Amino acid sequence: MQAGKGERLMIKNLWQNRRSVILSWLLSYLSILLLPILISVFVYQESSKALEGEIHRANEALLSQVRENIDNQLDSITRLNSEITWHTKVQDLMFTDKLGKNDYQFSLYQIVQELRKFKTPYAQITNYYVYYSPGDVVLSPEVMRSSKEMYDEFHKDSAFSYEAWMAMLHNQYSGFIPLTYRDERGSTRQSIAYVTHLSSKEKEKPEGTVVIYIDSDKLLHAVQNVQLFNGGEVLLLDQENRALLSSKGETYKEQDSETYFIHSKFPGLTYVTTVPSNLVWQKAIKVRNFTIFSIFLSIFGGGLLTYFFLRRNYNPISRIVQTFRDKSDVSIDTGHNEFQFIQHMISNTLTEKEQVNVRLMQQNYLLRSNFMTRLLKGRLENQISLEDSLTAYRMQFDNEYFAVLLFYVEANDVFFDTINGSETDKLKLLQFIVTNVVEEIINTKHTGYMTEMDDMLACIINFNSKGRDEDLSELRQIASQAQQFLKNKYKIDLTVSISSVHTSIAGITSAYKESVDAMEYKLILGDKEILSFDEIRKETLADITDGYYYPLQLEQHLINFMKIGDYDKAKEALDDIIERNLKNNPISVSLARCLMFDLVSTMVKALHEIGDVLNVSHVMSLERIEKLTECESIQDMHVQLTRMLKEVCDITLDKRKSNQLQSRQNELDELSQSMIDYIREQYHNVNLNITMIGDRFQMRPTYLSRLFKEQTGEGLLDYINKVRIEKAKELIMNQKLTMHEISTLVGFSESNTFIRTFKKHEGVTPGKFKEISVHLS
Numbered sequence: 001m002q003a004g005k006g007e008r009l010m011i012k013n014l015w016q017n018r019r020s021v022i023l024s025w026l027l028s029y030l031s032i033l034l035l036p037i038l039i040s041v042f043v044y045q046e047s048s049k050a051l052e053g054e055i056h057r058a059n060e061a062l063l064s065q066v067r068e069n070i071d072n073q074l075d076s077i078t079r080l081n082s083e084i085t086w087h088t089k090v091q092d093l094m095f096t097d098k099l100g101k102n103d104y105q106f107s108l109y110q111i112v113q114e115l116r117k118f119k120t121p122y123a124q125i126t127n128y129y130v131y132y133s134p135g136d137v138v139l140s141p142e143v144m145r146s147s148k149e150m151y152d153e154f155h156k157d158s159a160f161s162y163e164a165w166m167a168m169l170h171n172q173y174s175g176f177i178p179l180t181y182r183d184e185r186g187s188t189r190q191s192i193a194y195v196t197h198l199s200s201k202e203k204e205k206p207e208g209t210v211v212i213y214i215d216s217d218k219l220l221h222a223v224q225n226v227q228l229f230n231g232g233e234v235l236l237l238d239q240e241n242r243a244l245l246s247s248k249g250e251t252y253k254e255q256d257s258e259t260y261f262i263h264s265k266f267p268g269l270t271y272v273t274t275v276p277s278n279l280v281w282q283k284a285i286k287v288r289n290f291t292i293f294s295i296f297l298s299i300f301g302g303g304l305l306t307y308f309f310l311r312r313n314y315n316p317i318s319r320i321v322q323t324f325r326d327k328s329d330v331s332i333d334t335g336h337n338e339f340q341f342i343q344h345m346i347s348n349t350l351t352e353k354e355q356v357n358v359r360l361m362q363q364n365y366l367l368r369s370n371f372m373t374r375l376l377k378g379r380l381e382n383q384i385s386l387e388d389s390l391t392a393y394r395m396q397f398d399n400e401y402f403a404v405l406l407f408y409v410e411a412n413d414v415f416f417d418t419i420n421g422s423e424t425d426k427l428k429l430l431q432f433i434v435t436n437v438v439e440e441i442i443n444t445k446h447t448g449y450m451t452e453m454d455d456m457l458a459c460i461i462n463f464n465s466k467g468r469d470e471d472l473s474e475l476r477q478i479a480s481q482a483q484q485f486l487k488n489k490y491k492i493d494l495t496v497s498i499s500s501v502h503t504s505i506a507g508i509t510s511a512y513k514e515s516v517d518a519m520e521y522k523l524i525l526g527d528k529e530i531l532s533f534d535e536i537r538k539e540t541l542a543d544i545t546d547g548y549y550y551p552l553q554l555e556q557h558l559i560n561f562m563k564i565g566d567y568d569k570a571k572e573a574l575d576d577i578i579e580r581n582l583k584n585n586p587i588s589v590s591l592a593r594c595l596m597f598d599l600v601s602t603m604v605k606a607l608h609e610i611g612d613v614l615n616v617s618h619v620m621s622l623e624r625i626e627k628l629t630e631c632e633s634i635q636d637m638h639v640q641l642t643r644m645l646k647e648v649c650d651i652t653l654d655k656r657k658s659n660q661l662q663s664r665q666n667e668l669d670e671l672s673q674s675m676i677d678y679i680r681e682q683y684h685n686v687n688l689n690i691t692m693i694g695d696r697f698q699m700r701p702t703y704l705s706r707l708f709k710e711q712t713g714e715g716l717l718d719y720i721n722k723v724r725i726e727k728a729k730e731l732i733m734n735q736k737l738t739m740h741e742i743s744t745l746v747g748f749s750e751s752n753t754f755i756r757t758f759k760k761h762e763g764v765t766p767g768k769f770k771e772i773s774v775h776l777s
Contacts, residue, residue, distance in 0.1 A: 565653020
């Protein structure tokens with residue numbers, strides 16, 4: 001029964017897919033059976049053609065194998081070329097004018113370090129280097145050299161002069177070319193090189209050249225198989241029929257031979273094999289004679305063997321194909337057989353695995369940051385144990401004492417002005433510096449891990465000591481040391497909040513919440529740069545006396561929410577006040593009524609502060625006051641207050657929207673003019689900068705600078721320098737003061753800074769400007 005079922009399955013597959021391998025096998029076996037009959041009729045007439053076709057196919061198959069092997073090697077060259085050509089640092093060097101700038105040598109050094117990383121994944125490549133034309137320098141994985149030094153060490157040969165090598169580097173042609181080079185022993189060897197020229201649209205000559213070459217001997221292994229089989233010669237020709245590779249190491253010559261060729265997947269390259277005609281027909285005669293003899297032996301067993309092997313060979317393939325079908329939704333295309341389907345599925349599986357590995361490596365940092373974020377916020381997944389997660393992200397906690405530090409960057413304009421690059425790159429660099437400095441300070445005694453949290457940087461600390469008080473003292477020392485170092489070294493101002501010490505990993509979430517709560521006091525305790533949760537809690541508890549808790553700061557927050565019409569936040573603040581006074585710490589009914597009227601008074605203050613006196617009598621009508629006094633429970637009071645709060649927020653929101661545009665613009669215009677007047681009054685002050693102006697107008701420097709640029713279209717620092725240069729020009733026209741005196745009078749502490757700034761604005765140095773002024777006068 002099982003045998004009959006297998007036969008029916010074979011016949012079904014045969015009809016459903018006429019390209020099936022079973023059909024190919026069946027036709028092959030039938031051909032073997034019919035071959036003796038056909039040979040008996042056409043033995044002498046058709047044998048030569050049949051044998052010739054077999055020889056041709058064999059040579060073409062071998063040539064295809066050579067193409068596949070060599071193309072794979074050449075493909076690794078083109079992949080490496082793409083990685084080098086499109087590398088951000090190479091692109092930055094080629095298409096930005098770095099020659100002669102301060103970071104030029106460092107850029108070359110970085111590219112050499114990046115090139116070195118390709119040695120391991122591309123071990124089959126013999127050598128590669130990048131030629132930078134403006135600097136006449138060659139960058140290789142080992143070192144950077146001048147073009148002359150590179151030629152003398154790797155390409156010096158009597159048949160390949162330095163001028164020819166330089167012409168190759170400056171030529172606009174890109175592609176595969178033959179190239180001689182010298183190996184480690186100084187011997188001259190042949191290679192195939194891939195040359196790519198990098199040039200911008202504005203320039204005809206290339207800015208640089210990428211050269212990658214592989215030794216010819218490494219490519220001849222596949223060629224030797226063909227040569228051993230047919231005794232012929234295999235060549236790789238370019239589009240001009242020049243031999244890039246030859247199995248006999250000689251120049252290709254036309255001769256009496258059978259020639260086979262196949263095009264490479266790379267444009268312009270052709271694989272050619274030439275077999276002497278006498279060798280072709282000598283083998284054909286031997287094969288034909290052997291075929292006549294063997295036909296009589298094969299005809300007897302061919303029929304039985306056809307059925308036996310057809311069934312035996314197809315069953316394993318059928319099971320493999322069925323397994324792939326069950327595990328995926330992919331089916332066999334009508335134009336493919338089972339072998340091609342299996343190859344396609346295996347190739348897809350390997351490709352997907354490689355892509356997953358690459359993504360995991362690239363996103364490892366993001367995954368770790370995401371894990372730390374979830375750990376801090378208490379949102380860990382239960383499917384994966386905490387120990388496995390820590391091991392996966394290479395995090396190790398050796399002790400049970402934990403705390404969390406939060407770092408908020410207050411101002412960074414001074415730091416940003418000292419470096420070049422985009423705003424995103426500058427911000428990444430700032431975070432990188434803060435992260436490394438903090439982790440280095442912490443890891444000297446304890447263990448710390450940093451991650452980005454919203455607009456701040458969070459650090460989880462695992463203490464090595466066992467004393468809570470000692471750990472709290474260590475926290476403040478760490479925060480102070482990091483704060484002072486970043487301030488003095490990099491001009492980065494930080495506000496740091498410190499949690500209390502907790503005794504388990506589960507306490508990390510509580511520690512984070514404490515540090516966030518402490519950071520919120522930055523708005524109140526702005527003069528304190530290090531905010532400790534324990535200290536703030538002690539101060540808060542010390543301030544609580546008999547009665548209800550409703551300090552001026554909390555009242556001001558509620559007024560601010562009502563003034564901007566933010567009902568959600570105002571209601572949240574109102575609920576928090578009632579929760580704290582009436583639920584967590586119950587008070588008497590009389591005190592509760594006092595608190596309610598105090599909250600009503602706050603709403604009246606909010607309406608008066610926005611200048612809407614007319615709506616006070618509407619919202620705070622006698623009827624509403626009577627309803628509030630008649631409430632028999634705190635819950636009823638809460639409901640009435642919430643309704644009144646909603647009306648106040650609606651009124652303030654409407655009024656704020658109507659006046660916002662006009663008042664905002666008037667304020668900004670007045671502020672901009674005040675800053676302009678202040679700069680023109682204080683331009684001679686050496687200490688005049690963004691920070692000083694921010695202190696003068698009691699605003700954050702970064703915010704003030706952004707407002708000034710939005711209003712005037714000009715940067716605040718640029719305008720300060722502009723005013724100073726204008727005053728300096730007036731003093732230079734006087735022609736009685738020295739440059740040092742002038743620079744001091746216009747607010748520059750150093751003459752060099754004055755000269756550099758003057759040249760940036762006027763295009764000439766102050767001395768040159770003075771000469772021009774004398775000449776014109």
